[in-house]
């Protein structure tokens with residue numbers, strides 16, 4: 001199942017419900033969506049977590065998805081970003097960091113379908 005999922009739209013009810021049915025969940029717009037993610041990719045909470053792990057904000061967002069068992073296929077036309085977006089296993093977010101990202105949820109959908 002694919003649905004819009006990023007820190008500003010976390011789908012907190014739907015993700016565990018779908019997982020409970022034994023169905024995999026994939027994030028649509030994992031980085032907030034092309035042309036719509038300036039604020040997300042400069043969020044100060046995410047920037048602080050990224051700095052702690054010597055990672056980028058994109059990597060923190062994608063790692064947060066993986067730690068809640070959400071599949072990510074970020075879009076990029078930049079080879080450096082594509083490489084960066086695959087390097088998600090050299091750090092792990094703590095429970096406190098996962099909670100800090102959970103608190104960023106705004107139910108702010110970036111697209112309607």
Ligand SMILES: NC(=O)c1ccc[n+]([C@@H]2O[C@H](COP(=O)([O-])OP(=O)(O)OC[C@H]3O[C@@H](n4cnc5c(N)ncnc54)[C@H](OP(=O)(O)O)[C@@H]3O)[C@@H](O)[C@H]2O)c1
Nearest residue numbers: 028029030031032033034035058073074075076077078081
């Ligand atoms: N089912 C559907 O109808 C549907 C529709 C739309 C999207 N989707 C899904 O959504 C995903 C991709 O959508 P999307 O590309 O619009 O959104 P996205 O993955 O949320 O965001 C892509 C944007 O993030 C930037 N980005 C990627 N990696 C970055 C990095 N490391 N640092 C900074 N910026 C970075 C990209 O810019 P650069 O190119 O400069 O890296 C691009 O502007 C796919 O899984 C796709 O299947 C599905």
